[in-house]
Amino acid sequence: MTQVFSRVFTALALASALLSASCSAVPGEHVQAGGKAAAPVAEAHSYIDKAKQLVRQYALTNTPLACLAFEDIGGDADYLAVVDVRELHNEQCPGDPDVSPRLFSVAFDKEQRVWTDAKSELGQMEPLGN
Structure with a gap:
C-alpha cells in the first residue's frame, strides 16, 4: 500500500512540476521532467521506442500516436525505466496547448517484463502481455 501512495505522490509532484513549467513537446520529442529536452541517450530512446510500439500493439489509448508525447522519467527501485505517455495539444491535436495531461505510464523491469497503468x-x- 505504501508503494501505491509513493507512486501517486510522485505522479502528483511530476504533474505539478510540468504544469508550472511551459512544456511544449512535439510528436516523438523526448522530454524529461520540467519540460526540458532530454539528452539523446541511446537507452532512453530505446525505451521510448519500445513504449511507442507497445502503445500501438496493445491499443493502450484511442488517441492518435501523433497526438502523444513520450517522456522518459528514468527508473526507480522497481523499474529500469518508466516512460510517461501524455496528451499533446497543438494545431493537429485538439486541446489546450498549455496542458499535457499524463494518460498512463509504461515501465520496464529488471526481468525484461513490461508494466503499465493504462x-x-x-x-x-x-x-502487460508478459
Missing part, C-alpha cells in the same frame, strides 16, 4: 481502474501498474 487499463488499471485503480491507477496501479499491471503486467
Whole structure:
C-alpha cells in the first residue's frame, strides 16, 4: 500500500512540476521532467521506442500516436525505466496547448517484463502481455 501512495505522490509532484513549467513537446520529442529536452541517450530512446510500439500493439489509448508525447522519467527501485505517455495539444491535436495531461505510464523491469497503468481502474501498474 505504501508503494501505491509513493507512486501517486510522485505522479502528483511530476504533474505539478510540468504544469508550472511551459512544456511544449512535439510528436516523438523526448522530454524529461520540467519540460526540458532530454539528452539523446541511446537507452532512453530505446525505451521510448519500445513504449511507442507497445502503445500501438496493445491499443493502450484511442488517441492518435501523433497526438502523444513520450517522456522518459528514468527508473526507480522497481523499474529500469518508466516512460510517461501524455496528451499533446497543438494545431493537429485538439486541446489546450498549455496542458499535457499524463494518460498512463509504461515501465520496464529488471526481468525484461513490461508494466503499465493504462487499463488499471485503480491507477496501479499491471503486467502487460508478459
